[in-house]
Amino acid sequence: MKKNYSTHLLNNGLKVLLKEIHTAPLISSWLWYKVGSRDEVAGHTGISHWCEHMQFKGTPQFPASILDRAVSRDGGMWNAFTYFDWTTYFETMPADKIDLSLRLEADRMINSLFEEKEVSSERTVVISEREGSENEPVFLLSEAVQNAAFRVHPYHHEIIGDPPDLKSMNRDDLYGHYRTFYIPNNAVMSMAGDFKTSEMLPRIRELYEQIPAGRIPPRVAREEPVALGEHHLTVEGPGETSYLDVSYHAPAADDPDFFPVTVLDSLLAGPSSLNMFGGGGISNKTSRLYRALVEKELAVSVSGGLVATADPFLYSVVITVHPNHQPEEVLAAFDDEIMRIQAEHTLSREITRAIKQARALFAYGSENITNQAFWLGHAEMFSSYDWFLNYLENLAKVTPADLQRTAQKYFRPQNRVVGTYHPTGVKV
Amino acid sequence: MRTATQPSLPGKDDITRTVLSNGITVLIRANYNSPSVVIGGYIFCGSLFDSDEKLGLAAFTADSLLRGSRKRNFQKIFDSLESAGANLSFGAGGHTVGFTGRSLVEDLPLLFDLLADSLRHPVFPTEQVERLRAQILTGLSIRAHDTADMAAITFDQIVYGSHPYARPDDGWPVTVQAITRNDLIDFHRLHYGPRGLVIAIVGAVNSETIAEQVETVLGTWHNPSQPDLPILPELKPLKKIVTRKVKIPGKYQADLVIGSSGPRRKDLEFLPASLGNSVLGQFGMAGRIGEVVREKSGLAYTAMSSLNAGIGPGTWEVSAGVNPGNVQKARDLILQEISRFVEKGVTAEELADSQSNFIGRLPLSLESNAGVVGALLNMERFDLGLDYYRHYPEMVRTVTPVGVLAAARKYLHPEKLAVAIAGP
Numbered sequence: 070m071k072k073n074y075s076t077h078l079l080n081n082g083l084k085v086l087l088k089e090i091h092t093a094p095l096i097s098s099w100l101w102y103k104v105g106s107r108d109e110v111a112g113h114t115g116i117s118h119w120c121e122h123m124q125f126k127g128t129p130q131f132p133a134s135i136l137d138r139a140v141s142r143d144g145g146m147w148n149a150f151t152y153f154d155w156t157t158y159f160e161t162m163p164a165d166k167i168d169l170s171l172r173l174e175a176d177r178m179i180n181s182l183f184e185e186k187e188v189s190s191e192r193t194v195v196i197s198e199r200e201g202s203e204n205e206p207v208f209l210l211s212e213a214v215q216n217a218a219f220r221v222h223p224y225h226h227e228i229i230g231d232p233p234d235l236k237s238m239n240r241d242d243l244y245g246h247y248r249t250f251y252i253p254n255n256a257v258m259s260m261a262g263d264f265k266t267s268e269m270l271p272r273i274r275e276l277y278e279q280i281p282a283g284r285i286p287p288r289v290a291r292e293e294p295v296a297l298g299e300h301h302l303t304v305e306g307p308g309e310t311s312y313l314d315v316s317y318h319a320p321a322a323d324d325p326d327f328f329p330v331t332v333l334d335s336l337l338a339g340p341s342s343l344n345m346f347g348g349g350g351i352s353n354k355t356s357r358l359y360r361a362l363v364e365k366e367l368a369v370s371v372s373g374g375l376v377a378t379a380d381p382f383l384y385s386v387v388i389t390v391h392p393n394h395q396p397e398e399v400l401a402a403f404d405d406e407i408m409r410i411q412a413e414h415t416l417s418r419e420i421t422r423a424i425k426q427a428r429a430l431f432a433y434g435s436e437n438i439t440n441q442a443f444w445l446g447h448a449e450m451f452s453s454y455d456w457f458l459n460y461l462e463n464l465a466k467v468t469p470a471d472l473q474r475t476a477q478k479y480f481r482p483q484n485r486v487v488g489t490y491h492p493t494g495v496k497v
Numbered sequence: 498m499r500t501a502t503q504p505s506l507p508g509k510d511d512i513t514r515t516v517l518s519n520g521i522t523v524l525i526r527a528n529y530n531s532p533s534v535v536i537g538g539y540i541f542c543g544s545l546f547d548s549d550e551k552l553g554l555a556a557f558t559a560d561s562l563l564r565g566s567r568k569r570n571f572q573k574i575f576d577s578l579e580s581a582g583a584n585l586s587f588g589a590g591g592h593t594v595g596f597t598g599r600s601l602v603e604d605l606p607l608l609f610d611l612l613a614d615s616l617r618h619p620v621f622p623t624e625q626v627e628r629l630r631a632q633i634l635t636g637l638s639i640r641a642h643d644t645a646d647m648a649a650i651t652f653d654q655i656v657y658g659s660h661p662y663a664r665p666d667d668g669w670p671v672t673v674q675a676i677t678r679n680d681l682i683d684f685h686r687l688h689y690g691p692r693g694l695v696i697a698i699v700g701a702v703n704s705e706t707i708a709e710q711v712e713t714v715l716g717t718w719h720n721p722s723q724p725d726l727p728i729l730p731e732l733k734p735l736k737k738i739v740t741r742k743v744k745i746p747g748k749y750q751a752d753l754v755i756g757s758s759g760p761r762r763k764d765l766e767f768l769p770a771s772l773g774n775s776v777l778g779q780f781g782m783a784g785r786i787g788e789v790v791r792e793k794s795g796l797a798y799t800a801m802s803s804l805n806a807g808i809g810p811g812t813w814e815v816s817a818g819v820n821p822g823n824v825q826k827a828r829d830l831i832l833q834e835i836s837r838f839v840e841k842g843v844t845a846e847e848l849a850d851s852q853s854n855f856i857g858r859l860p861l862s863l864e865s866n867a868g869v870v871g872a873l874l875n876m877e878r879f880d881l882g883l884d885y886y887r888h889y890p891e892m893v894r895t896v897t898p899v900g901v902l903a904a905a906r907k908y909l910h911p912e913k914l915a916v917a918i919a920g921p
Contacts, residue, residue, distance in 0.1 A: 137781035144857015190795035307747030429582025
């Protein structure tokens with residue numbers, strides 16, 4: 070594939086990836102930090118996400134009200150996300166307005182205030198965000214499954230954090246976290262859109278190279294021991310609908326097994342869209358689990374999720390149980406499908422179909438400049454941009470034997486947590 | 498630092514608009530920057546045609562279209578779509594059933610064929626209908642425990658009263674149970690047809706060839722029985738603040754929606770109201786509502802206002818998700834902000850910010866094929882003219898603070914609002 074982007078390392082360690090796309094007068098700029106919920110210890114869970122919220126509370130140069138006003142006035146879109154392995158901030162702006170994004174991100178890499186009163190009001194906002202999620206049965210179930218799947222590794226807790234920590238952390242904790250991890254040599258900038266690299270790079274150097282490098286703290290690296298047996302758990306809560314969450318320990322994104330497991334996901338539960346912005350998805354009504362569970366009226370929906378992470382995370386299948394059936398019956402039918410994929414050689418045409426679906430999803434995502442810039446940086450958080458560029462090629466290399474081997478390796482009962490949501494059944 | 502060709506906003510000179518002999522309107526805009534194609538459209542057969550006893554019939558019918566046709570069974574339909582990495586879906590609203598699809602450009606003929614086949618020749622297989630019914634009923638049961646959904650439904654019930662817009666398009670468990678397979682067949686036979694059908698296509702396509710393809714698959718469709726849209730009664734305005742609470746035990750958060758009816762999309766007040774709404778609860782971090790409810794008081798993660806304008810009277814509403822112990826406090830703050838908004842309007846500076854945002858965000862909203870399809874359908878549905886987006890910046894700039902205040906006072910009356918709360 071012809072290289073259509075450039076990579077630059079600034080003197081302070083900031084890595085910059087630039088990709089010119091001249092289809093619309095827009096530029097999307099992202100700043101990624103290698104810090105997320107997996108860098109948190111008990112007592113400080115949720116600190117990365119709360120810290121991300123505080124980054125919108127202003128600096129001396131860009132007070133909070135000025136910051137969002139400036140971006141919005143120019144017709145920009147901006148936001149931030151915290152994940153297990155990373156935290157990212159982005160602005161997509163009309164091309165002639167992108168300098169504002171560059172200035173504000175350089176500024177808040179080092180000058181955010183984290184004022185006491187802002188910390189205080191944001192505490193209840195974050196707690197409210199968590200309570201909104203707790204209203205959803207599937208959140209409660211997946212949190213319990215995640216907790217059970219990781220006893221040792223810091224993927225144990227939800228990104229938003231545990232309620233006692235959200236109540237007890239203080240301004241100094243948050244500011245300390247910010248100053249530790251928000252350093253140029255722990256960051257990656259990714260930019261795509263309507264600019265000339267020869268003009269953009271000097272401007273980036275001018276604004277960012279003066280920010281001093283820091284000492285990158287070692288990552289919490291507590292490897293999850295191999296589970297000694299299948300784990301079942303139940304969660305009870307309001308509603309009339311039962312759910313199942315079956316989660317297997319899965320390979321990390323840069324493990325070669327990630328690609329066969331991606332194809333397995335596609336065959337079992339339908340193709341997953343990798344795009345964060347735009348593109349939409351493809352339905353999963355001909356997937357094996359849909360046919361076995363939904364078409365047989367054991368379930369009303371099924372979805373699969375494999376995420377690209379730096380360390381091994383989970384492959385999760387979430388099933389909404391049919392009102393006339395019990396979760397145990399659904400699990401038995403699910404297991405039959407797992408055994409089938411482990412026992413039989415998948416037809417190569419099924420793999421070819423999965424590749425075509427992935428190619429279509431790639432094409433849909435490429436329409437959107439924000440999505441292009443997202444991938445330019447996101448892949449750097451767990452591997453490199455080459456991972457993204459070679460993604461389709463690596464999927465195409467997957468053989469029926471690879472699928473059988475990885476299905477047998479990962480989809481073992483001893484390697485999974487089965488969570489069941491039991492509704493308490495109060496009719497509204 | 499811009500270097501490249503700036504694609505112009507869609508307009509008369511690059512949109513091909515064709516009306517087929519059977520009344521179908523086809524809108525096409527080429528975009529050779531993308532290897533994919535998006536189609537979208539609508540047909541006037543929404544839930545307004547439903548009786549109270551069988552509310553949800555239009556939605557059930559729309560959901561059944563891809564469950565089997567004369568040419569293909571359910572598995573064959575989705576095998577064709579999913580093997581191509583394409584998608585196609587239908588969904589009912591009040592006035593219309595909308596459809597949307599997307600594929601790689603090489604698979605567009607397949608997408609057209611599936612669209613035409615499912616619109617014209619669905620067969621409603623009994624087994625599939627019953628399977629779908631169970632899925633719909635489960636969805637309604639989940640909805641009954643969703644605080645945001647129930648607050649929104651309750652809000653519409655208060656604002657619209659006896660007007661048909663008060664009814665949820667999906668219906669209720671008891672009305673969905675009452676629908677028979679014959680009802681679906683009859684609803685389709687009577688209401689689905691080419692009259693009023695609009696389809697927009699955007700992507701790497703040649704306008705002429707594409708119009709011919711649409712003609713081939715849909716041009717011979719006729720249905721003389723298609724009824725006119727039902728005549729809607731006048732909306733009766735609220736006479737006082739009406740509060741209604743839905744108790745949903747066991748939830749961690751309550752949702753509240755406060756507001757009233759709003760302008761129609763074609764009303765002159767729509768644009769001033771839209772800019773005013775931006776100041777009230779959209780601009781930056783959700784405007785004044787975001788500032789007061791979230792930023793200053795820390796009461797909610799989501800707090801915003803929205804203006805929902807369509808063919809008939811819309812809604813103008815403020816919504817927030819808050820801890821159950823903070824409902825009253827959030828309600829009071831929101832009512833206070835609405836009163837201030839109606840009393841003093843917006844400042845010239847606030848309006849200028851939102852005007853600049855509305856104009857500046859145009860390229861972003863029209864960057865993708867899906868965004869342009871939405872714009873084409875918007876222009877057609879509300880008769881805005883094909884040059885609407887070219888004139889849009891000028892129209893936005895002419896709105897004044899006085900215009901915004903007049904629109905706010907016409908629709909929002911602080912002593913006559915609907916307050917809907919759903920939570921534990």
